[in-house]
Amino acid sequence: MAGEIVNTLISLIKSMCVVVVVAYLMTRSKFYREILNKKLTFDNLTCLIMACGLFSIYGTLSGINIVGAYANIRDLGPAIAGLVGGPVAGLGAALIGAIHRYSLGGVTALPCALSTIIAGLAAGAIYKLKKGEFIGVQGAVLFAFFIESLHMGLTLLLGRPYDQALIVVKQVALPMILANTLGMSIFAFIIVNLIKERTTEAEKEMIESELKVAREIQMSIVPKMFPPFPDRTEFDIYAILEPAKEVGGDFYDFFFLDDDHLCLTIGDVSGKGVPASLFMAVTKTLIKAEASRASEPDQILSIVNDKLCLDNDSGMFVTVFLGVLNVRSGVFNYSNGGHNPPYFVRSGGDVEPLPKTEGIALGVMEEIPYGRNTIKIRTGDTLLLYTDGVTEAADKDYKLFDEERLEEVLRHAGSDEPKNLGLHLLDEIRKFANGAEQSDDITILALKYLLESRDMSMQVKNDLSEIESICRNVEEFGETHQIPPDVIFNLNLSLEEIFVNIVSYGYEDKNEHFVKISMSLVDDELIVEVEDDGRQFNPLEMPEPDLEQTLEERAVGGLGIHLVRNLMDELDYKRTDGRNILIMKKKINQTG
Incomplete structure (x- = not known):
């Protein structure tokens, strides 16, 4: 008896392997991917019902005939259809398998056909309860075990004569429960991995979409x-x-x-x-x-x-x-x-x-x-x-x-x-x-x-005797770069006024300080910067003197910067790192 049970189990496992391989190929099809995406169209459901119905028929035909009954894996097809496609798919595949089995007759024709229909309907009901979410490997294994146990119970309840039905159950119960449960576990494992694969693909697509957005932000x-x-x-x-x-x-x-x-x-x-x-x-x-x-x-x-x-x-x-x-x-x-x-x-x-x-x-x-x-x-x-x-x-x-x-x-x-x-x-x-x-x-x-700039820089002490050196350097710069004499004259007057003001009023101590004077000739414009480390003083904030007043009425100061304003074309001032920087600009094609 034990040897017959083992041989039956081996035979059913061989049949189950064929069904699982074909089922795996089915999971790679376009219609099955759409079913997993909940696209339950008429065409997709028809394909699923026909495929799982054929699995059910193959499960019967590949079974072992035992006194007019069949040790089989027929319920596997409808169960798969119901768990992944819902009640319609489960019932459709079950009817195909059940009608075929009933047509073969035998002492277990009625309970076997009925258990196949129950397998499809129960799987579809679980699909509805889970709202289309697959129940996982453990859930699928328990479901297969329950269905095959129910199958054996129906055989004993409805199979006639009872003695013959009992002989069938004793020989096929264990092989059928094990084979169907094993087949369902393998298929469930395939489904779970397929779902994970789809999730990974979705995450990958989301990441790629995010990177595309990032790229667009970056480049825009x-x-x-x-x-x-x-x-x-x-x-x-x-x-x-x-x-x-x-x-x-x-x-x-x-x-x-x-x-x-x-x-x-x-x-x-x-x-x-x-x-x-x-x-x-x-x-x-x-x-x-x-x-x-x-x-x-x-x-x-x-x-x-x-x-x-x-x-x-x-x-x-x-x-x-x-x-x-x-x-x-x-x-x-x-x-x-x-x-x-x-x-x-x-x-x-x-x-x-x-x-x-x-x-x-x-x-x-x-x-x-x-x-x-x-x-x-x-x-x-x-x-x-x-x-x-x-x-x-x-x-x-x-x-x-x-x-x-x-x-x-x-x-x-x-x-x-x-x-x-x-x-x-x-x-x-x-x-x-x-x-x-x-x-x-x-x-x-x-x-x-690319600009050919011509420049000169000098550093002089805060001593009025440096005025002569400043004037000489400015004149040499003008001669070297063929700057009109009237522009150089106006520049020297401006520099003298600024330098005298720095030396006379810029410092609170008697220490030696240095004043930096830089000149650049760019195109037709002369740019001069005067930089000192004296007390903060913005000459551009000095009010314009009232030239209509008499000398006695007029406030002290202001005439020097007024002269510079008139001699230069543009003035600018900034205070940086404790240093005053006055920038003067003069167009060399203009006359004083």
């Missing part, structure tokens, strides 16, 4: 039209932002603060995806807003840092380099908030990183001081700003492109136009990576200074 917020200022001949500028598959928060920007000062910045936000892109957008917006109010790079970074720290619960931060270029004189003031130091490529080919300044990434801590430095850019010199996606680009062996390779590329191509330089550098990075996936954004900003 940076300048992409080149040349951006077609009417400006003082410089050429070009930028590249190559987003990685996992989008980061790189950005760059450049804009004029006024007619003479170009602000350029580059940054890299910590993190990836939409959060990094949004933080980047906020940072870029704050920089542009604050730059319109505070012209010094260190002040801009300090204010932006404090604002980014407010309510920064995510703990994100951003490294930022920011500089302001006087396009007339080539003077470049800059500050660095924890970013990669840009490179300065001289027209002769020398390559060197810009000197570091004090400062950390923005958004880390409030009230952090940021340092400032100044360099002079001459005709043909190039500034290269970049993010760490350049130097940390890796090949398939995880070797980095690094600063040394970057400097080598700049030595060979640094004299190129900014666009050619940027594209050449990007090409070299791709060649180095040799197909390795890009793990970080690659951002490059190159600016080449």
Whole structure:
């Protein structure tokens, strides 16, 4: 008896394996994917009913005939149909299997047909109760066990003659319960994994959608039209932002603060995806807003840092380099908030990183001081700003492109136009990576200074005897650059008035101080800066003197600055780092 039971079990397991393999292939079909997505169309239900109905028929035909009854796995088909397609699918497949079994006759024809119908209906009822959610492996196993146990009970209850039905049950009960339960567990495992696979695909699609949004945010917020200022001949500028598959928060920007000062910045936000892109957008917006109010790079970074720290619960931060270029004189003031130091490529080919300044990434801590430095850019010199996606680009062996390779590329191509330089550098990075996936954004900003500026600088003591030296240097500068004598005369008068005022009233002590005077000739305009470390004094705030009053009635002071206003075309004043800076401009084609 035991041997017969084992042989029956083995035979049923073979049949079950065939059903499971075909069922697995069914789960990869289009109609089944749509059923899992709850698209229970007529065509999809018909396909499911026919497939599971055929499984049921095969379960009968592949069974073992025992005294007019069949040891089988017929109930597996309708149960599967009901659990994944609902009551209609379960009943449809059950009717196909039940009618076929009843037509074969035998002592168990009626209970076997009835148990098959119950299997389909019960599975459909569970589908409804779970609102289409699959019951899982454990639930499916318990369901199969219950159905086959019920099948055996119905056979004993309705099978006639009873003695023959009892013999059948004794021989087939254990094999059928085990085979159907095993088959259902395997199929349930396939379904659960398929659902997980669909969930993973949905999550992947959501992530890809998020990355697409991040990419759109990132690319929509940076300048992409080149040349951006077609009417400006003082410089050429070009930028590249190559987003990685996992989008980061790189950005760059450049804009004029006024007619003479170009602000350029580059940054890299910590993190990836939409959060990094949004933080980047906020940072870029704050920089542009604050730059319109505070012209010094260190002040801009300090204010932006404090604002980014407010309510920064995510703990994100951003490294930022920011500089302001006087396009007339080539003077470049800059500050660095924890970013990669840009490179300065001289027209002769020398390559060197810009000197570091004090400062950390923005958004880390409030009230952090940021340092400032100044360099002079001459005709043909190039500034290269970049993010760490350049130097940390890796090949398939995880070797980095690094600063040394970057400097080598700049030595060979640094004299190129900014666009050619940027594209050449990007090409070299791709060649180095040799197909390795890009793990970080690659951002490059190159600016080449084109204006031929002519300048001179001198430093004199706070002593009136220095006036003679100042006048002599100004006259020599005028002769060298063929500036009209009347312009030089007016400039010397203005400088004398300003210098005498600084020496006479600027200092509270008797110590030696120095006054710096810088001159630049840009196109047809002469730009002069006078810088001293005396007490704060803005001569532009002095009221205009009333020239109609007599000398006795008129207030002391004011005539000197009135004279300078009339001799120069434009005056400007600022107080920076405890120093007064007066800027005077004069068109050289005008006469006094």
